Amino acid sequence: MSAAVPVADRAPESAVSATIEPRLIPSLLDRAATVYPQRTAIDFLGRTWTYGAIAEQVERAARGLQDLGVRPGTRVGLCLPNTPYYVIAYFAVLRIGAVVVAMNPLYVERELHHLLVDSGAEVVIVPDLVAIHDKLLAACAGTGVRHVVAAPLADVLPWAKSIGLRLFKRRELARIGSDPRHVLWSRLVSNRAAPDPVAQSPSDLAVLQYTGGTTGEPKGAMLSHANLTANSQQMVLHVGRPPDEQERTLGVLPLFHVFALTTVLNYSVETAAEMILLPRFEMDQFLSTLKRTRPTQIFAVPTIYNAVNQLDESRVPRLDFCHTCISGGAPLPLEVRQAFEERTGCRVVEGYGLSEASPIIACNPLNGGVVKSNSTGPAFPGTVLEIRDLIDPTKLMPQGERGEVCVRGPQVMMGYWKRPDATEACFIEGALRTGDVGYFDEDGYLFLVDRIKDMLLCGGYNVYPRVIEEALYEHPAVAEAVVIGLPDRYRGQAPKAFVTLRPGHAASVEELCAFLRGRVSKIEMPREVEIRESLPKTLIGKLSKKELVAEERARAEQAGAVA
Known part of the structure; x- marks a missing residue:
């Protein structure tokens, strides 16, 4: 641990001083149900x-x-969209001391395969949708998966929607095999006997939340029961609502995303709130759900707030009934926040976190507190933030000086799954290194100014250029590939790919895009692909991105001047 330092070198701990007790995640549901x-x-x-x-x-x-x-200790993969199945499976896995492996159903087959191999998952729960089930089943080849539990979507839909799915969209439903590996959800829950009790501790591993690094290879952040329940209790302290008023939480963020895991799932269950789950973000459904349910809490990424801003005036919802609206997952542009508040009548504040911290470490205050433009707010309750020198990370920077944001708190992960090397590199004197550059103002508000990691934030999701580059290199005509991030008004950032072709080979932009669709997820698909005769290189021959970034910036500025 670091030695004592002057107060000015750290962000002040939240004014809320409360003991955050280590707990088991199932205890949240136990209390709500009781x-x-x-x-x-x-x-x-x-x-x-x-x-x-x-x-x-x-x-x-x-x-x-x-x-x-x-x-x-058994790892169980949840490859599910937002449905009741996710909530039930999550608490069931943790009830018996097993470990949840959070899996993004939008991942392509090779990405799912990597998660299954790396985690050592033995059971996977998946919906009976062809687009997810069949891809997951193929990804299981060569892994240690013993059982695939198929959860029929029609069984949890309202009656009319259930009939419609079975009658008119049967092609979207997977054919569930009769092999011993397949298990229907109905069989899983058919036994009325109580589960065998198991010995558990809040320090036990609860969730493997996969995140990438500078190499783009996903690593499993090990989040314990204590980590996740701490962040949930920190949310309670931050929001500060009376416990006898039931909240209604709009769950449009996917529960496999760590921001939703804490805010939509754990925090909602801890406060016995109503979770209004949507399987995906689709604007018409989103708007009709807002009107029907009138949620009091919305947790979303900037992409969603910006999408609302793009609506015609007649379609913009009034959200006077919503008192808690937090943006996370990516920086919230000031113009997006101001436009959303003006058009909907709902105040939105920005928070900041990372998978390795369960995830929230800072947030602007709610309920009348000061919200500072372009700031992620002060430290979360019970959290200490530090700014460390970029050259010598053992040195803490004074207020106002820029450096790497580091964090201490009960929500900080146990480490990376099977990666002691990466774990060691991610901590400095006991503090978690975020890879972000920022500074504190005189009031202890955190401002982020840059990123250390070679990573893009697209609609709240981490996108790693190397993943896209390596996929492009699989095309026989591609000689070189470089991916950079472009500013995007809708997603925050969007990837753009530059390639050169091998002598004697030909390929069109359309062909390269079609090639990529089977190898990267929709989130990772480049907004543009540009074929060039050559790409800039450093003096030692390495491909260089800074010239391309400068070119795109100049092009955007010129286009803005012409407009």
Whole structure:
């Protein structure tokens, strides 16, 4: 741990001084189901479940998982969109001491395969949708996955939507195999026996939350029960709402995303709030859900706020009923925040975090506190932020000076899964290194100014240029490939690819884009692909990006001047 330093060298700890007790994640549901069994826990497209009903399903699913051989420490992949299945499976896995592996259903097959191999997952839960199920099944080849639990989407839809899916969209439903590896959800929850009790500690690993690094290779951030429940309790302290008023949380962020994991899932269950789950962000459905449910809390990424800003005036929703609106996952441009607040009548504040910190470490105040433009706010309750010298990270920088943002707090991860080297590199004197450059103002508000890591933030998701570059190199005509990030009014940043072709080979932009679609996710797809005769290089022959970034900046400035 670092030695004592002057107060000015650190961001002040939150004014809220409260003991954050280490807890098990299932205890959040236990309390909600015991104290508020009749409260609505989930609204999924109009169909609802109470906390008592969810708790009962969790017990059954936990027993079913044990019958499949899941034991404490077993990794279970959740490759699911936002549905009641995610909530039930999440708590069931953790109830019996197993580990949740958060998996993005939008990943392509090779990305899913890597997560399954790296985590050592033995069971995966997946919806019965062809687009996800079949891809996941193919990704299981050569892994240690013993069982694939298929969760029928029609079984959790409202009656009319369920009939419509089965009758008119049957082609979207996967054919579930009869092999021993496949297990239907109905079979998983068919046993009414209670799960066998297991010994657990809040320090136990709960979730493997995969995140990338400068190499683009996903690493599993090990988040314990104590880490995640701490961040949930920090949310309670930050929001400061009376516990006897039931909140309604709009869950449009995917639950496999760490921001949603804390705000939409854990925090909502801790406060016995109603989770209004949407399987994806689709504007018409989003607007109709706002009108029907009138959520009091919205947690979203800047892309969503910006999408609302682009609506015609007649379609912009009034959100006077929403008192807690937080943006995270990527920087929130000032113009986006101001336009959203002016058009909807709802105040939105910006927070900041990272997967390795469960994720929130700073946030602007709610309920009348000072919100500073372009700042991520002061430290979260019980969190200490530090600014460390970029050259000598053992040196703490004074207020106003820029350096790497580092963090200490009960929400900071245990380390990276099977990566002691990466874990060691990610900490300095006990503080987690974020890879971001920032500074504190005189009030302890954090301002981010740059990124150390070679990473883009596209709509709240980490996108690593090397992943796209390596996919381009798989094309036989590509000789060189470089990917940079461009400013994007909708997503914050968008990748652009530059390539050169091998002598004697030909390829069109359209062909390269089609080639990429099967190798990178939609989030990673470049906004543009440009074919060039040559690419800039350093003196030692390495491909250089800074010239391309400068060219694109000059082009954008020229276009703005002409407009």
